[in-house]
Amino acid sequence: MTEERLQIDWGNDKLYRTQKQVERNLYDLEAWSILLRECQTKHVSEVRALYEHLITIFPSASRYWRIYIEHEMKFRNFEKVEKPLELLLVEYLELSDYLVDITNKSRIHILANDNVYEQFNYND
Helix, strand or coil, X not given: CCCCHHHCCCCCHHHHHHHHHHHHCCCCHXXXXXXXXXXXXXXXXXXXXXXXXXXXHCCCCHHHHHHHHHHHHHCCCHHHXXXXXXXXHHHCHHHHHHHHHXXXXXXXXXXXCHHHHHHHCCCC
């Protein structure tokens, strides 16, 4: 992880140790789960870098994408999720229904993109 990601104020030693564990073993799912639970109690701007790092390690883990996107949506950061949603809509078919629902709720116009429209042949 970069220095920016190390600047998260977890507030207790156990969580700092858990983050160090993730740095030593990027695939420690138990440690990631602990950090993700704590991330959801913080403002998304404080933990965004950690989410972004997580999805680079587990790019096909729809659960992690969903947690990250929902956290951004909780703070109405539509502009922060538009590009990831577009990429996911094209790359991960199993998320398509969920992503379409999110785009409808947030009024993001991903489906107006011709490439995405052709991929899924949606009819409004």
